[in-house]
Amino acid sequence: MSFHPIEQAPGRLNRSELAVPGSQPQMFEKAADSDADVIFLDLEDAVAPDEKLQARKNIIKALNEIDWGKKSMSIRINGLDTHYMYRDVVDIVEQAGERLDLIMIPKVGTAADVYAVDMLLTQVEDATGLKKRIGFEHIIETALGMQNVHEIAAASKRNESLHFGVADYAASMRARTTVIGGVNEHYSVLTDPDGDGNRQTHWGDMWHYAISRMVVAARANGLRPLDGPFGDFSDPDGFKAAAYRAAVIGCEGKWAIHPSQIALANEVMSPSKDEVDRAERILKAMAEAEAAGKGAVSLDGRLIDYASIRQAEVLVEKAKQISAG
């Protein structure tokens, strides 16, 4: 290991993160009864300008009055380039800060953006005498944010997670798509003709680089990486495929922009019984190998070594975290 220690963010369960518009209070109770691990009450892009002030009031009331159970509660504030953002923080933290675990900062572009919200929030927390420190979730969804993702990830002790905001990211990159997440038939390669002259189109994942880059920044700074929205809520298979491809490269969770996506995200982001069983077998085999003075052995015809212990521990720890709720 490097001499540089990586401090891990609080181990919060974050397989699913449900987006709920702050302007739709009739949706709050259902969200509170759902199986989402984290809920963010939105003040930003799901709320029209005329509804911003009412949405803020709705959220304050809901945080104070609704029983959200063991869920982690977040608010997505408006961007730092708007005149709403400071009151989103001041009013909600002053009036409902006790039940707020996280603040989600959209379109974060630089480490200084994080510093600015940290400074404001610290003043409000100190003035109101809040004991618990509210954490930060950052949406990486602009070219600037992606360029500075490493500095953003390291910019505050409050940082807990990075989220890939595919919709705004696509817009910021001027990508030729109008869907939210998912695949694009034009991001593909055509194979050379085989012996019969047949060619195949192999679709790729146009977001692979962006998510991978964000995952590196998150993990190098002890934060949780999460994949953002998948807009087609009538396509559960597409959602699961998108979630799996994020999970296998290290994402811990995915957004649900519709209640039907919560169970899908929880399922995909929880290691399966088979995965956990195999991880436990690896740990057992390596413990036996070590007792016999060996650093590497074979299991089911494959090499395992000390790196396998670290891989297996990730899965076993995740399974424990999930069963502890």
Ligand code: GLV
């Ligand atoms: C989320 O905010 C996104 O833009 O995808």
Ligand code: MG
């Ligand atoms: Mg966005």
